[in-house]
Amino acid sequence: MYLHPLIAKVPPAERAALVQCSELRSYRRNDVVLNADEWTDRIYCVAGGLLRVVAHGREDGGDVTTDFIRQDDFFLSPSFSEDRYQAMQTLVAALPSSVYLVPVAAVRKLCGQYPEVAIGLLGLAMKRMSVIRGQLRRISALSSEDLVSRVLHQLTQLAPAVTGGYDKRITQSVIASYSGLSREVVNKTIRDLESRGLVRRDEHGVHVDADFAATDFGGLLPVEENLSHIEPHQGNPMFAPDMLDGSRGSADRTGKTGRP
Structure with a gap:
């Protein structure tokens, strides 16, 4: 059913x-x-x-x-x-x-x-x-590092890997396309985050620091809070x-x- x-x-x-x-x-x-x-x-x-x-x-x-x-x-x-x-x-x-x-x-x-x-x-x-509005706001307001960090954290929810983090098949080109940055900037930023221990990889996924979520903007609009119970990914298939x-x-x- x-x-x-x-x-x-x-x-x-x-x-x-x-x-x-x-x-x-x-x-x-x-x-x-x-x-x-x-x-x-x-x-x-x-x-x-x-x-x-x-x-x-x-x-x-x-x-x-x-x-x-x-x-x-x-x-x-x-x-x-x-x-x-x-x-x-x-x-x-x-x-x-x-x-x-x-x-x-x-x-x-x-x-x-x-x-x-x-x-x-x-x-x-x-x-x-x-x-979409939130993503446009992030692109216009955040630094490259904060923007990439927030996108990486968002991917852990959109494309979760079996061992945590996000699916490693999500390419840097896709991340660049979504964040409004060049692939070179995304690559440099991720390598820097890896060197600082904020991002790590395993055979299944890319793991990111949980603090990345703090770069997000506030909560839902009041009308969205009233409708949040119908969000598809919270329900059954x-x-x-x-x-x-x-x-x-x-x-x-x-x-x-x-x-x-």
Whole structure:
């Protein structure tokens, strides 16, 4: 059954119907999930792994990572008035990822029938905007070292490694893209932090000092505090495995969905 808090009160029959019209796809690291300017009629819900949202610059190498979509979080259109939308940014797998493609029309129907679903989606959109504003504020206000340190700490939450820290497959290029710094500056800063014992690596991940969190800006906005209980990563997976068994084939490495 659906276990995601966003649709916890939706009747089981309608949950099952939503599963039947959704697809589960898998992507390798650096695979493109959705291209900018591409039209789609799906909402993208991360079942596992991590996606990044990329805005393309006018010059080569000018791409910027504006946001991350982590497990149980969504990528959807800023406007929810139509059953399809044109993506303004590119969605890329930052790590090997499994993604549910959920029809916009089906979710819009649920929003019309169950106001709590619409309120939940609004809360998620507000939270994402708050995260983006916070990152822009950090880029404009923090020194290179403080900015890189804060991004490294954030990655421990977005892409946690099995031994702690963050997944070492998150490259310095991605960190540079998200922090608004050059890769050279990021590399120099991380090496300096390593030399001071604030960053260390093992075979699974990159471990950072817990004090990095102190560089973050204040808490949630009041309205976000009221909606914080619906934050996806705090709940159970949106699609429970037993709902998919027998109804969908496993996704292959090319992102296609097999069917029995």
